Each structure stands twice: as C-alpha cells, then as structure tokens.
Amino acid sequence: MTTLKLYNTKTRSKEVFQPIDPENVRMYVCGPTVYDRAHLGNARPVIVFDVLYRLLRHVYGAEHVTYVRNFTDVDDKINARAAESGRPIGEITAETTQWFLDDMAEVGALEPTAMPRATQYIAQMVAMIEDLIAKGHAYEAEGHVLFAVESYAEYGALSGRSVDDMIAGARVEVAPYKRNPMDFVLWKPSSEDLPGWDSPWGRGRPGWHIECSAMARDLLGERFDIHGGGIDLQFPHHENEIAQSRCAGHGFANVWMHNEMLQVEGKKMSKSLGNFFTVRDLLDQGVPGEVIRFVMLSTHYRKPMDWTDEKRAQAKHRLTRWYRATQSVEAAPTVDSKVVAPLLDDLNTVAFFKNLNDLCVAGRFAELKAGMEFIGFTGESAEALLEEAKRMLFEAVDVTELLGETLESADPKVKIGSLLHRWQSLREAKDWAAADELKAQLEEAGLKLSASKDGPNAETTDTFDPAKLEALK
Incomplete structure (x- = not known):
C-alpha cells in the first residue's frame, strides 16, 4: 500500500x-x-x-x-x-x-x-x-x-x-x-x-x-x-x-x-529594486518553460526559493543533459517506485531530481525518460535546448573557419556534439577503457577534450581535421 x-x-x-x-x-x-x-x-x-x-x-x-x-x-x-x-x-x-x-x-x-x-x-x-x-x-x-x-x-x-x-x-x-x-x-x-x-x-x-x-x-x-x-x-x-x-x-x-515565498538573487522581488519580472518576460527572453519549472522544483516547496541566474544555468545544463540521453529512447512503461518515493514524502522534489540524475549516470535512459515525464518534463523544450547546446558547442570548438563551405551542412555540428555526449556518457558509466579509446580517436582528429561540472568541452588544435571525424561511428 x-x-x-x-x-x-x-x-x-x-x-x-x-x-x-x-x-x-x-x-x-x-x-x-x-x-x-x-x-x-x-x-x-x-x-x-x-x-x-x-x-x-x-x-x-x-x-x-x-x-x-x-x-x-x-x-x-x-x-x-x-x-x-x-x-x-x-x-x-x-x-x-x-x-x-x-x-x-x-x-x-x-x-x-x-x-x-x-x-x-x-x-x-x-x-x-x-x-x-x-x-x-x-x-x-x-x-x-x-x-x-x-x-x-x-x-x-x-x-x-x-x-x-x-x-x-x-x-x-x-x-x-x-x-x-x-x-x-x-x-x-x-x-x-x-x-x-x-x-x-x-x-x-x-x-x-x-x-x-x-x-x-x-x-x-x-x-x-x-x-x-x-x-x-x-x-x-x-x-x-x-x-x-x-x-x-x-x-x-x-x-x-x-x-513558501520567492526571492530573486537573494532579495524580495520588487519593481523598486528592478528585479520584478513576469513569467512571460522570461519566456520572451528565451528561457524555456521547462527551465523555469526545473528551477522552481529544485528547492523544496516549504523553503523560500531564490531565483538566480546561476540556478537557471544549472537547470538548463541538467535538462539538456537529460534530453540528450533520452532523445532516442522510448520511456519505460511505468516510473520506478523507488524513483517516485521522495515525492511521497511531502513532495521532496530535490531528492526526486537526484534520483533522475542517478538514472542518467547509470545509463538507464528509458527509466529516466519515464521519470521526467512523470514530473512534467515532456519534451516541450527539448529541441530548443539541444539546438542551443549544439550551437554553443560549435561556437566553442570554432570549426567555422576550418570547415569553410562544407558548413552548409549541419552534420559537423551534430557529429561533434554527439561524440562529446558519448564520451561523457561513457565516463559517467565508468567505462574508462571505452571512454579513453574514444578520447584518443577525437584527439587524433585534432580535438582537445576536457571535462568539467558543466559538461564536456572541446577545443581545436593546429592538427584539427574534420574529415577524420567521419570515420568515427
């Protein structure tokens, strides 16, 4: 019961x-x-x-x-x-x-x-x-x-x-x-x-x-x-x-x-302080609705919630990561009872989110997708988040000048993003051998990889050769 x-x-x-x-x-x-x-x-x-x-x-x-x-x-x-x-x-x-x-x-x-x-x-x-x-x-x-x-x-x-x-x-x-x-x-x-x-x-x-x-x-x-x-x-x-x-x-x-009440950057939201904004203001600024939802639920409902740019960025990163992991899988038919358990304890959404992230790290993507849909992340923001991530990654790698006219196709951006995501997933799954092998292949193509709390990153070197990426599956 x-x-x-x-x-x-x-x-x-x-x-x-x-x-x-x-x-x-x-x-x-x-x-x-x-x-x-x-x-x-x-x-x-x-x-x-x-x-x-x-x-x-x-x-x-x-x-x-x-x-x-x-x-x-x-x-x-x-x-x-x-x-x-x-x-x-x-x-x-x-x-x-x-x-x-x-x-x-x-x-x-x-x-x-x-x-x-x-x-x-x-x-x-x-x-x-x-x-x-x-x-x-x-x-x-x-x-x-x-x-x-x-x-x-x-x-x-x-x-x-x-x-x-x-x-x-x-x-x-x-x-x-x-x-x-x-x-x-x-x-x-x-x-x-x-x-x-x-x-x-x-x-x-x-x-x-x-x-x-x-x-x-x-x-x-x-x-x-x-x-x-x-x-x-x-x-x-x-x-x-x-x-x-x-x-x-x-x-x-x-x-x-x-x-409990909401604050903005540690202060009461007020027009006189210049930190008052509507939901529509954020949406019009390009903040996806699901990011707003994530930030709201990342604090327990009975605690004051502080809306900050840092929390917004963290929410965007976490959701992007989850949507990358689940974009090619069907959701499990039911959500795991152990995943839902924190919500049964006075809506502990913080612990629920931790459970979802654990599923992502463990590579249990169908279960992750079921949990996301359960809490209201049904994919409305997925395309926008993933496209933004690809664009930011592409700009960070800065392959525009190197690829020249071949950039008329979006494939290079997709390829780099996909390979970096695979490398990150292998590391999270602690499959170090496979992760190291993929890293070596990417470095052979002239990409320098690094990992941080915000996710994987890649920089080009003088030997970058986009053609070598095509051999990687």
Whole structure:
C-alpha cells in the first residue's frame, strides 16, 4: 500500500494522507486575480500543486482526483485597471485569464479539473452570506455585510496568531460600521460605475474571501481533502475562509498546504529594486518553460526559493543533459517506485531530481525518460535546448573557419556534439577503457577534450581535421 505524507499547516506536522473518499480525492488551490501578467512568484504554487496533482493521480488514478483552481475576476485591482486603461472589465479579465493559462501551460502545468471564475458563483456567495447572517456570524451595516470574527472562537488557529498580532499584521480597514476591527467584508456596495449584482443588501459585489468558500463548497462538497496556496495567503485569506466556512456548517479542508515565498538573487522581488519580472518576460527572453519549472522544483516547496541566474544555468545544463540521453529512447512503461518515493514524502522534489540524475549516470535512459515525464518534463523544450547546446558547442570548438563551405551542412555540428555526449556518457558509466579509446580517436582528429561540472568541452588544435571525424561511428 502506497503511503503519502504531507505537511499540514493546520496541525504543523507531517501526516499520513488519508483521503475522505479514495474514489474522489479533492483538492482546491487559490488561483490568480486576473488583472495583469502572472509574475514569477505566481508560478510557484501552480507548479508545486501541479506536482501534487500528478502524484495524486498516480496514487489514486487519474479518474479519481478532482482539482479545482479558481480565477478571481471581480476585485478592486481589476476595477482600477479598467478605470486606468478605459477598457471594459470583461475584456481585461478575459485577456489576462488567457495569458495566465498560456503561461502556465508553458511551464508544464496540467489544467485542473475545474477552473471556476468568481463571477459565475455570485448566487452561491449570496446564499452563503444569508446563511451566516441567519446563524449570527455576520451582520449588515451601511450596505456592507461583515463577518463577526468574535463569533468564531478558533479564529487564528491556522496562522497561530493572536488577535492583537492579526490586527497589526492585517492592515485592517478602520470603518465606523465595524463592530470589531478584525471583522472582514463579505459583501460591499457598488456604485453605478463598478460591477455589481442585486442582493438582499442592495446592489453590490462580494468580498475577496467569500468566493473561495462558496466555490469550494459547490464544486467539492462541504468537506474535502486538501486546500493549497502560497504562504502569503495563510493570513488573512485562508484564515477567513476557514472561519466563514466552518460557521456556515461546512467541514471544509482536512489538510492545508502552503508553499513558501520567492526571492530573486537573494532579495524580495520588487519593481523598486528592478528585479520584478513576469513569467512571460522570461519566456520572451528565451528561457524555456521547462527551465523555469526545473528551477522552481529544485528547492523544496516549504523553503523560500531564490531565483538566480546561476540556478537557471544549472537547470538548463541538467535538462539538456537529460534530453540528450533520452532523445532516442522510448520511456519505460511505468516510473520506478523507488524513483517516485521522495515525492511521497511531502513532495521532496530535490531528492526526486537526484534520483533522475542517478538514472542518467547509470545509463538507464528509458527509466529516466519515464521519470521526467512523470514530473512534467515532456519534451516541450527539448529541441530548443539541444539546438542551443549544439550551437554553443560549435561556437566553442570554432570549426567555422576550418570547415569553410562544407558548413552548409549541419552534420559537423551534430557529429561533434554527439561524440562529446558519448564520451561523457561513457565516463559517467565508468567505462574508462571505452571512454579513453574514444578520447584518443577525437584527439587524433585534432580535438582537445576536457571535462568539467558543466559538461564536456572541446577545443581545436593546429592538427584539427574534420574529415577524420567521419570515420568515427
């Protein structure tokens, strides 16, 4: 029996995962507010919980896992963007939603089972708010409806904060209609120039927190297995979700999971520091989506992740090496259970990557390919990575001038790259005799070989003769 362990933020411990119903394992992850391009930090939870989604499908069967990730398409940031640009709100949210889907597909994320938009669930939100008022957990004041925090004794249990700390950290809105500074908005009035829906409290729109509770309840039921998101959502968003859902009589999520924050070159990502960029910025700069995915998963999800140029280069090198090794083999029919084992221990992607590299070193390329596909490296970046590697190698060897017109064919570049890869593979397999024999043949052709942590390298000598390469098979 496969045992999956996950860290539950709510209990602050790693627990054996026991689904409510193994025939329908259910997960909800907070998605983006769609008013602009997804920045790099937005991609981390998508990639992390994509891995968990793949793992749950592996353990319980693809047809037995339901994954919901929402879009917040009613929000003051969206309203501000519309006012600033003069464009209709619906046009902005439709465009930015598609941007998000396109960018997340580039980093290898599967589409969830359902991707609800908040504006599709206004009726469910209104019904839930009415229920909270009827049960004494919410109240109407000056066209607003607010959740009464004091009515829920366990408020703060998820984040482990005292009420005083929460007031200080939440930047709560000071409003005369609030009974308690911590009370949060479930519904607020809308002026004619803002999106609004009819409700028992007048024309208005929902607060941020109520949408996830209503959508999760409608799509996953009163109790479900896993709720995920970034650690920045733990308070107040997830704390408020729990309070309003439990007070409405819903059991809500059993396991709460949070990925840590992202930094860039050791600093918080910020426009003022000049280190803020979107996923699309990187893609447009030629960084393959699978390289972004690799870097994200090369740090455990519960640790802060530092995006650096060095890590990007390392990821590109490692993926290129793996794709070289697997380009001519079929993936093994199943992924080795020993290779997957680290993921069953709270998504230990770092150890999983080590297992993949061990397969590469051992020459078990069909198993390597199966493991790569399992974690989401399906070859979308393979051609670009391998072509770049050939080009860089060709430039490093600098055979352009020596080969003259024969360079109209790409074969010399391919030949050199292939032979160097074979030499590296033989060395990794510790077949020293064969590696030394190939090295001698290449040196006879006038190439000087060297090896480093970044891979093999070749330099031409005065005796370089490309014709001698043709004899090597």
